[in-house]
Amino acid sequence: MRSAPRQRPRRAALIDRVLAEAEAARDEIVAFTADLIRIPTVNPPGDFYRECAELIHGRLQEAGMAVQYVAAEGRPEHTPDHPRINVIGRSGDAGARPRLHLNGHFDVVPPGDDWTVDPFAGLVRDGRIYGRGASDMKSGIAAAVFAVEAIRRAGVRLHGAVDVSGTVDEESGGFAGVAHLCEAGLISAENTDFAIIPEPFGPARVCVGHRGVYWFDVVAHGHTAHGSMSHLGHSAIDDMGALLETLRTELGPDLAARLSELPVVPEPSRRPSLNVNAIIGGQAGETSQSPCVADRCTATFDRRFIPEEPFADVRDEIVGLVKAVEAAERGRRFTIEDRMTVHPTWAPRGSPVVTALSRAVQSVTGADAEQVASPGTYDQKHFARIAGVEHCVAYGPGPLEEAHQPDESCAVDDIVASTQVMALAAMELVGPP
């Protein structure tokens, strides 16, 4: 208590120095973001991961970190043509605690059409940086790296330490990326107390977690016949049509009536949903027209569920409806094939990482931080489930709405603000007393 009056001004001075260093690094932050965007790390298939890992490796080394590459040895997607290379930098002494981990994925989704600028040029115009990954989430990686750099340049000695990693494959589940680092013990509750993933929620929003996903196929099995005598067959496409109609009219209203406590954004995503991602019907193994009754139809479903819906109930509900449609007409047969399940994940209420980020948002932007949750999943699930690092959230620059869109962009001011917020949060979580 006696030293408090002396410490308070000292702490304020340190904070000012760190904020000033982040601001002074503005051009470097933009240049590094542009350099990241210029490496087209498109996933699928997972292009140029090695080159991007090398770029991040170099930058972390310049920031004085001990850096290592971690290839996803043993994973089937780690191939000579498309090696899955992650990179992780550690600051401070090996045993320093508490430790904060800043993690960003450097893969991006394919650019798609309708761009008015080159998606891989890293163009900066009117205070925004453009390109695939500008929002999701190469600007976030730059902000994380320069948050650590600003602390170092300000000469602040941390009590604990901050680690930074750049990882692959988040867009395809993160199994060769964050999940691999967690399984290898490189990220675990033994060596990590807090984690921040700079996914693009914007400079004043802290994302506490995400909804769950149940991805599955339903296959309708019919009976083929000549198309001119269709009464001799049983159409799998007609059966699928009946199932889709039942799901739309019976399950649809039920889902629309459920509302999550989790502050999912955008607002309509606070309710669970069922989307038909794809549908393929016709003769098994054929893609061209033929005069036959379809004996096979497969639909891929994407069910997003909220924490209030236990997964067993989510699945039972689907199974029950499929069985009811099957029983409604003789000759109908469906099978269900599960593809992937991710359970909803969220940081504990009152988590210090949420508190630290919220305070930092308030000091840097002057606005109250908004707590949100993500409609889709991201690597937080691996931190929580595999590594046991519960105090993990997403916080980073970039408008969420521009993720995966043509002309994706991020405001330079937002990248700098997020750099400052992450630096202040790091100081509160692991910094000087």
Ligand SMILES: [Zn+2]
């Ligand atoms: Zn992302």
